Amino acid sequence: MDGDLARLRGIDGIKWRKYGPDVLPAWVADMDFDTAPPIKEAISAMVERGDLGYNAVPGDALVPAWADWQERYHHWRPVEEQCRAFTGALHALETVLMLHTRPGDGVVLFSPIYPPFRTAIEHSGRQVVDVALEGPDWRLDPERIEAALDARTRLVLFCQPHNPLGRVFDHGEIEALAAIAERHDLLVVSDEIWGDLTHDGHRHLPIVSVDARLAERTVTIGAASKTFSVAGLRCAVAHVGPPALRDALAALPSHAIGAPSTISAAATVAAWRSGHEWLAEVKAILTANRDRVLERVARGELPGVAMHRPQATYLAWLDFTATAFANDPGTALLAQARVALDLGPRFGPQAQAFARLNFATTPVILDEILDRIGAALRTG
Ligand SMILES: Cc1ncc(COP(=O)(O)O)c(C=O)c1O
Structure with a gap:
């Protein structure tokens, strides 16, 4: 030790x-493990080359690397034109929350839940619609979800796999969620940054790959941050299914959202290509x-x-x-x-x-x- x-x-x-x-x-x-060698090499190489000016190469490589990674490990290929980079998973989540909802709107979460989901809702003046999960199975209960919704509910913050429960929600649960989202016209933000870290052959299911009803009402967030323990680099990507949301993002002033640094993008690409x-x-x-x-x-x-x-x-x-x-x-x-x-x-x-x-x-x-x-x- x-x-x-x-x-x-x-x-x-x-x-x-x-x-x-x-x-x-x-x-x-x-995680307490030393950083993956390809990530260290990518960062060192940029520093050694003195290559720290404006540089489009790492940013341009990010989404294709994510798409290849998703396809290889999770059998879902994000549409590259519908993806964009953010500086973190919560950055993507809160941006969508602010664009899609207004103060007073209801936002669903499944508790116990990673605390920033709740604070994102509370700090932006939205209403928490707390659907409790219960042990020992911690399964989604469609009736309980339905009972919690009202006319002001607009968004679901989903976490697949779930932090802190470590559940990988299965086909049946996701299909039930899709039916509810369609019936109540809800947008779903699916934070899937834990998807690579499954055990015992459990397969992570990107929720949009399970049910076609989710395709145009889901934002899927991915990152190398948990998988490779590089959260400090500040890089994430999101697949934005809903066309109206893509338009809303495109309509923002070009620097309002910010972007990952070239070093963080290069390190993330190295992780997804060689990790x-x-x-x-x-x-x-x-x-x-x-x-x-x-x-x-x-x-x-x-x-x-x-x-x-x-x-x-x-x-x-x-x-x-x-x-x-x-x-x-x-x-x-x-x-x-x-x-x-x-x-x-x-x-x-x-x-x-x-x-x-x-x-x-x-x-x-x-x-x-x-x-x-x-x-x-x-x-x-
Ligand atoms: C489910 C989930 N989402 C988001 C985050 C934070 O991601 P970021 O630092 O990229 O905003 C974490 C960190 O543990 C997390 O567990």
Whole structure:
């Protein structure tokens, strides 16, 4: 652990910087693995060439690289002319939110949910239409969705695969969502930036590839940010299905939205063109780590904690209801175990007894994190 820890403690990333040196971080969604060599090489080559002026090459290569990647891994080819670049997944999501809705409009999310989905709605004066998902299966319930909608509901913020639950929604669930979206004339923003990180042969389904009714009412967001842990580079792409939305984007002043830097585009293209080997290795580690967490929870080594098996992501959604830490376990564990998980209550009103564990680290660090949580639970 010492070698890895020395490197990780030496980087500026917020994951390792936010808390003191006695805390092991398992919160924000960055991975602890060294960057993929093709990404490092792409960035170094630009710097070495002194090639940091205006440069259209990386930006022009971005969408074709994404289209090829999607087709190869997810059997869906975005229409390149309908895609555009953004500086992050939330940048794309909030831009669409602002263009398609007005203050007071209803926007659906499926909670527990990655907190910025909720704050995007609240901070822009839109209304959160919170459709709660329930364990142990965390499946979409069409009746519950339908019951939550009213005449002011305009948009659905979807997360496929879902953060923090790690669900890959299946054909039946997506078809039900498509039927509802059509019936109520809803736009769907499908944030699919976790799509590459599936386990056990679970297949990520881009929602537009499942149901034709979604084609012209969906914006699909993709990125290399989670897959390759390069969120700091600030680059994402979106496939904008609805023609009216493409027109609205095109009508904005040309610099209003901004674009990824040439370095971030070049690094992202390198990831999508040459990152296959690195990704295969990392996915094997992530699945082994997921199984390690499941196994240790099943053995009772985190007394009272329950969890379901994530089908994707490197996030474990831990249920502390049956423990002494049932009220905001993340806060208690930071104080008592010196591990930093993401706090459940940030993900939704029903998540008070939960915490999100990021297991994208070395097996040794992961074991130490689980040991510390187990010890704190035993002491109470
Ligand atoms: C589902 C989801 N969307 C968006 C983001 C943030 O992406 P970005 O930093 O590109 O805005 C994250 C980060 O963890 C995420 O999990």
